[in-house]
Amino acid sequence: MAEPLLSVRGLRKRFGGLVATDGVDLDVAEGETLAVIGPNGAGKTTLIAQLSGDLAPDAGTIRFAGEDVTALPAPERSGRGFARSFQVTSIFREFSALDNVALAVQAHAGHSFRFWRRAREERALREPARAVLAQVGLAARADVEAGALAHGEQRQLEIAMALATRPRLLLLDEPVAGMGIDESQRMVALLRTLRGRHTIVLVEHDMDVVFALADRISVMVYGRVIATGAPEAIRGNAEVRRAYLGEEVRA
Amino acid sequence: MSWLLVLEQCLNGLQFGVMLFLMAAGLTLVFGIMNLVNLAHGSLYMVGAYFATAAFGWTGSFVLSVVFSLLATLAVGMVVEVVALRTLYERDHLDQVLATFGLILFFNEAVAMVWGRTALFTTVPKALSGHLQLLPGLRYPAYRAVIILVGLAVALLLYVVVSRTRLGMLIRAGASNRTMVAALGVNVRLLYTIVFGVGAALAGLGGLMAGPIYTVQPGMGDDILIQVLVVIVIGGIGSIRGALVGAVVVGMVDTLGRAFLKPMLSTTIGPAAANDAGPALASMLIYILMAAVLSFRPQGLFPAARG
Amino acid sequence: MRTPRTLALAVGFVALALVPVVAAALNQPFYLDLVRRIMIFAIAAVSLDLILGFGGMVSFGHAAYLGVGAYAVAIPAFYGVHSGFVQWPLAVGLSALVALVIGTLSLRTSGVYFIMITLAFAQMLYYLGISINAWGADDGMRLARRSQFGGAVDLGNPYVFYYVVFGLLVLLLWLGHRLIHARFGMVIRAARSNEPRLRAVGFATFRYKLAAFVLAGAACGLAGALLTNQTEYLTPSYMHWTRSGDIMVMVILGGMGTLFGPVLGAIVFLLLEDVLAAWTVHWQVVLGPLLVLIVLYARRGLWGLLAGRG
Numbered sequence: 001m002a003e004p005l006l007s008v009r010g011l012r013k014r015f016g017g018l019v020a021t022d023g024v025d026l027d028v029a030e031g032e033t034l035a036v037i038g039p040n041g042a043g044k045t046t047l048i049a050q051l052s053g054d055l056a057p058d059a060g061t062i063r064f065a066g067e068d069v070t071a072l073p074a075p076e077r078s079g080r081g082f083a084r085s086f087q088v089t090s091i092f093r094e095f096s097a098l099d100n101v102a103l104a105v106q107a108h109a110g111h112s113f114r115f116w117r118r119a120r121e122e123r124a125l126r127e128p129a130r131a132v133l134a135q136v137g138l139a140a141r142a143d144v145e146a147g148a149l150a151h152g153e154q155r156q157l158e159i160a161m162a163l164a165t166r167p168r169l170l171l172l173d174e175p176v177a178g179m180g181i182d183e184s185q186r187m188v189a190l191l192r193t194l195r196g197r198h199t200i201v202l203v204e205h206d207m208d209v210v211f212a213l214a215d216r217i218s219v220m221v222y223g224r225v226i227a228t229g230a231p232e233a234i235r236g237n238a239e240v241r242r243a244y245l246g247e248e249v250r251a
Numbered sequence: 252m253s254w255l256l257v258l259e260q261c262l263n264g265l266q267f268g269v270m271l272f273l274m275a276a277g278l279t280l281v282f283g284i285m286n287l288v289n290l291a292h293g294s295l296y297m298v299g300a301y302f303a304t305a306a307f308g309w310t311g312s313f314v315l316s317v318v319f320s321l322l323a324t325l326a327v328g329m330v331v332e333v334v335a336l337r338t339l340y341e342r343d344h345l346d347q348v349l350a351t352f353g354l355i356l357f358f359n360e361a362v363a364m365v366w367g368r369t370a371l372f373t374t375v376p377k378a379l380s381g382h383l384q385l386l387p388g389l390r391y392p393a394y395r396a397v398i399i400l401v402g403l404a405v406a407l408l409l410y411v412v413v414s415r416t417r418l419g420m421l422i423r424a425g426a427s428n429r430t431m432v433a434a435l436g437v438n439v440r441l442l443y444t445i446v447f448g449v450g451a452a453l454a455g456l457g458g459l460m461a462g463p464i465y466t467v468q469p470g471m472g473d474d475i476l477i478q479v480l481v482v483i484v485i486g487g488i489g490s491i492r493g494a495l496v497g498a499v500v501v502g503m504v505d506t507l508g509r510a511f512l513k514p515m516l517s518t519t520i521g522p523a524a525a526n527d528a529g530p531a532l533a534s535m536l537i538y539i540l541m542a543a544v545l546s547f548r549p550q551g552l553f554p555a556a557r558g
Numbered sequence: 559m560r561t562p563r564t565l566a567l568a569v570g571f572v573a574l575a576l577v578p579v580v581a582a583a584l585n586q587p588f589y590l591d592l593v594r595r596i597m598i599f600a601i602a603a604v605s606l607d608l609i610l611g612f613g614g615m616v617s618f619g620h621a622a623y624l625g626v627g628a629y630a631v632a633i634p635a636f637y638g639v640h641s642g643f644v645q646w647p648l649a650v651g652l653s654a655l656v657a658l659v660i661g662t663l664s665l666r667t668s669g670v671y672f673i674m675i676t677l678a679f680a681q682m683l684y685y686l687g688i689s690i691n692a693w694g695a696d697d698g699m700r701l702a703r704r705s706q707f708g709g710a711v712d713l714g715n716p717y718v719f720y721y722v723v724f725g726l727l728v729l730l731l732w733l734g735h736r737l738i739h740a741r742f743g744m745v746i747r748a749a750r751s752n753e754p755r756l757r758a759v760g761f762a763t764f765r766y767k768l769a770a771f772v773l774a775g776a777a778c779g780l781a782g783a784l785l786t787n788q789t790e791y792l793t794p795s796y797m798h799w800t801r802s803g804d805i806m807v808m809v810i811l812g813g814m815g816t817l818f819g820p821v822l823g824a825i826v827f828l829l830l831e832d833v834l835a836a837w838t839v840h841w842q843v844v845l846g847p848l849l850v851l852i853v854l855y856a857r858r859g860l861w862g863l864l865a866g867r868g
Contacts, residue, residue: 052758078760090758092751103748107760112741113769115733119741165759288670335850344670345616346853349810352803353849360843477681477799480674488670530689538682542663545675549666 003066005030005199006051006169011060013046020046022223024060026201028169033200035210038220044203045087047220048173051201052084053077064169078107081168085158085175087203093147097138097157100146101129104164129164136160136190152183159190170200176209188212211235255389260510261503266395268502269402273457274479275486275494276409277450283489285340285443290351291331292454292479293472294358299324299455300462300471301362304373313376320459321452328451332444340443355473363469370468398460405453406495413491478505481541487551496552501537508536562864567818574724578717590716591788596828597723598784601730603808603820605777610806611814612738613770614750616673619660619680620805623653623775625687625797627782632792633693635701642705642713646783653779654772656683661771665764677799687794698793701786713787723784727821730777734817737773746770750815811852813859822860 004027011024020043028034036044049055051062053074062070069077092100102125106112109124119125133139136156141149146157155175162170175191176184188209194200195213204210210217211231218228219240227240234240278292303320310316335354339347374380375394382390413419421437458472465471478501486497513529520528544552574593581589602624609615630649639645664675688696704713713719737743745766748756756763786792795801804827812823834841856863 054754054758073762074757075760075762078758084758086755086758090752090755092748092755094751095748099744103744103756104759106741106744112745112761112766114741115737115743116740118736118739119744120739122741161755161759282670288673338854342853344673345610345810346857348616348618348673349803349807350850350853352807353846353853355846356800356842356849357846360840360846364840364843473799477678481678484671484674484678527690527692531686534685534689535682538678541675541678545663545666549671 004028005032005065006201007063008051009061009063011047011050011062012058013043013050013055014058019043019223021050021057024220024223024225026218026225026228028199028201030168030199031196033195033202033213033215035202035204035214035217036220037204037207037210037217042220043223044220045173048084048087048171048201048203052082052171075107078165078167081166082171083162083165083167083169084171085155085162085173087173087177089151089154089158091146091154091157091161093145095146096143097146097149097153097160098126098129098133098142100157101132101160101164102126104161105129105132108165132160132164135163137186152179152186155179155183155187156190159187163194168199170194170198172200172202172204174204175202176204176206184209255386257507257511258386259389259391260507262391262399263395263510264503264506265499266399266402266502267506268499269399269406270457270461271475271479271482271502272402272406272495272498273453274475275482275498276405276491277453278479279483279486279489279491279494281447281450282483284446287336287340288344288347288351289336290348290476291354291358292450293474293476294355295324295328295451295454295472296458296461296475297362297467297469297472298327298358299452299458300467301366301371301458302455303459304371304462304467305366307373313378317459320455324455324458325448325452328455329444329448331451332447336447337440337443359469359473368469370466373462373467375463394463401456401460405456406491409491478537481537483551484541485544485551487553490551490553493551493553501540504540505533505537508533512536563818563861566822566864570818570821571728578720582717587716590720592828592832594716594720594723595788596825597727598781598788599805599808599828600821600824601723601727601784602778602781602805603812603824604727604730604734604817605774605781606805607809607814607816607820608734608737608777609746609767609770609774610809611816611819612743612750613746613767615665615767615771617664617676617771617774618673618799618802618806619676619678620774620778621797621799621801622660622680622683623657623778624782624785624801624805625683625794626653626656627779627784628786628792628796629687629693629782630779631705631783631786632699632701635703635705636693636699640703640706642707642711645705646780649779649783650776651779653782654776657772657775658768661768661775665767665771677802680797680802681799684794684797684799687797694792696794698791698795701790701792704787704790705783719787726780726784731817731821738817742766742769807849807852810857811859813861816859816861819859819861826860 006026006028008024008026011021013021024047026034036047038044046055050057053072053076057070060070061068064080064082069080072080092103095103102119105125105128106119130139130142133142136159138153138156138160141153146154149157159175172191176187179187184206191213202210202213214231216228217231217234218225219234220226227234227237229237274292274296278289281287281289299320302323303316306316306319307313331354335350339350379394379397381393383393383396385391421442482494482497482501485500486493486495512533513525516529516532517525574597577593578590581587602620606617606620609617627649630652631645634640634645634648660676660679664672664679667675693699704719707713711718711722713722738747745756745761749763749767753763782796785796808823808827809820810823811827812821813819831841831845834844
């Protein structure tokens with residue numbers, strides 16, 4: 001097998017006495033969707049934050065496309081093709097939906113030490129942004145203030161901002177959190193279109209979503225990955241059922 | 252320069268550091284627990300100095316003036332908390348800064364209306380006006396020695412209260428989990444008012460002790476406030492230990508810089524240049540120290556663990 | 559609902575342009591002096607709003623640049639260099655440099671640390687000013703004459719000086735308007751809105767915030783150069799932290815995150831100060847609580863009120 005696109009070894013992060021990630025190893029191949037599941041407090045969000053560069057690990061390495069990116073801060077990782085969504089919706093609330101996405105385009109379209117020309121009149125920013133908004137199904141909502149969008153739409157907008165950076169690796173932190181059934185189904189349909197076109201690390205609680213999208217699944221408990229495998233194998237893994245699905249071991 | 256002189260200046264530095272600590276402790280507690288930036292903390296220091304000076308004038312008794320000033324500053328602090336600051340806890344820091352800036356203007360002017368704009372002078376109480384023979388050849392003013400002892404005693408007391416008592420437990424819990432404390436049946440509002448009042452009284456204690464050795468005038472709290480901010484940035488906000496270490500370091504550096512920078516410079520760059528550069532550099536020393544700390548530890552030396 | 563604002567803007571602009579005419583007709587040069595002073599502080603307030611209102615950086619040390627600009631005029635003048643072509647670029651360049659140093663250190667932190675650090679560094683410059691005897695220490699020094707530009711631009715003529723200040727204010731507002739809508743402006747406004755998100759999409763936010771910080775410092779340095787020319791006097795008290803507070807109040811009072819709000823804030827604040835000071839020497843005892851009330855109940859500022867709801 002060729003070298004995986006993302007390769008994590010021995011990732012460790014502690015907060016005081018609490019170990020959030022305790023020697024995590026992960027490999028994600030190009031084009032693959034890896035779901036990370038686990039109970040609350042297993043360290044999944046901390047893992048995403050370390051992968052995205054928002055949080056510096058205490059130990060371990062993160063290699064991406066053959067390069068060690070462990071020491072790179074978030075903006076530079078974005079420059080190399082990382083993009084993320086946040087568990088708690090994170091958008092520019094006072095800006096229009098189109099502005100939000102156009103900012104993400106702008107970050108990857110030359111420098112922004114430009115003081116004269118109106119950014120909202122730059123077609124090189126607005127047109128790709130409109131295209132991405134259409135891709136996630138928000139074309140009709142382009143001019144609405146992002147803070148005024150419905151919750152599900154804001155989650156879609158997050159995905160749009162990530163896509164607008166033309167990422168190679170998408171880090172999705174509970175993309176359907178807080179959604180109703182309809183919204184959730186629409187999001188899954190959207191994410192399904194991204195499978196294979198992007199490499200995805202998905203943290204999710206909703207098992208239906210996980211089994212609908214994942215090529216492989218890693219199970220995290222207390223900061224450790226206790227099992228990784230194909231969805232069917234994970235479904236049948238006794239240790240996983242005991243630790244995570246909370247089933248009693250039958251005597 | 253003799254080493255006795257250096258030792259004496261070190262004691263002066265410690266004495267100044269202790270004053271800074273009394274201020275910094277209150278400010279850092281109020282920030283750590285209520286998440287409030289109170290720029291008007293210096294005003295409470297000023298109010299303490301004025302109350303003590305006035306009470307000393309009325310009663311002629313130093314002890315009475317101390318008691319009066321402490322209680323009065325405590326009361327002023329609690330009133331200010333209830334009237335103006337309580338509603339600011341949930342606001343952002345910009346609002347807090349602006350509102351407390353308004354309070355500073357008010358207090359400075361109110362004090363000037365009552366006692367006038369010219370500086371008041373008050374004397375060291377007779378019983379403490381002598382000197383202590385610390386070492387052969389080193390006589391140190393008893394009053395300053397008392398300030399050092401009082402400051403260190405307060406530091407010890409605060410440490411014990413915060414780390415060992417139920418009140419301290421509530422204070423530490425209040426910092427991280429307001430609803431949890433409320434669920435225990437504790438009146439959080441009252442707790443906050445008390446904490447603020449105690450912080451005010453500590454500032455007042457600093458002010459009333461400062462009266463006899465510095466000048467008592469409107470705006471006297473503003474200069475020390477800025478130095479206290481430097482202490483807090485160096486020590487790490489929200490931490491009593493950081494406040495103590497930062498205060499002593501800043502007190503020492505400032506005092507020693509003012510005492511010895513000029514003579515030291517004059518041996519290297521000549522007396523004329525040192526006359527200009529010495530005081531200028533000395534006035535910048537603690538800020539340079541702050542910049543250095545920031546470069547290596549942006550969160551200060553003892554950042555409080557906050558969730 | 560832009561009409562009330564547009565109307566206010568047009569009226570304000572024409573009124574400012576006509577002040578010298580009215581002052582001359584009424585033979586009241588005092589008004590000329592007052593409004594010129596207001597406009598100088600308006601420049602300072604607009605520059606602060608660039609980082610405070612648009613960039614979300616609560617700098618409590620903005621008066622530092624006012625002082626640096628003032629010293630950059632007064633010190634050359636003290637040594638006999640009166641040319642404005644030397645003094646003014648020096649004022650802008652030096653304040654930009656000071657802002658670069660302070661910004662590099664303070665922008666490593668955020669929140670309440672940033673407030674305290676900017677305040678402390680500004681106050682350091684104040685203490686430095688009062689400890690340098692050669693340049694007047696805390697008494698300051700007189701400016702022998704206003705900056706010299708030669709030809710028709712004679713700042714000694716109060717009307718010429720007025721229109722120079724007016725022109726610079728309008729220029730700054732125009733440049734500011736371009737800037738906040740350009741790419742750079744989008745980035746710093748987004749940084750105020752949600753910095754972690756901005757970093758996640760790929761912006762190294764520090765350099766943009768620092769650049770805004772430096773630009774704001776430079777513009778305020780120009781205001782400082784104008785201020786010494788206005789008073790024909792230099793005093794370290796231009797850098798005193800209460801002055802930083804005043805400028806900040808102007809921004810909030812007028813409406814932060816808007817271009818014209820700070821101008822309105824400067825006008826109202828300084829007029830209020832003038833009126834209160836004429837009424838009682840203890841005007842600050844009124845102003846202080848007034849500030850608290852504004853913070854508590856009128857957060858959107860006067861310019862925001864003009865816009866009505868929404």
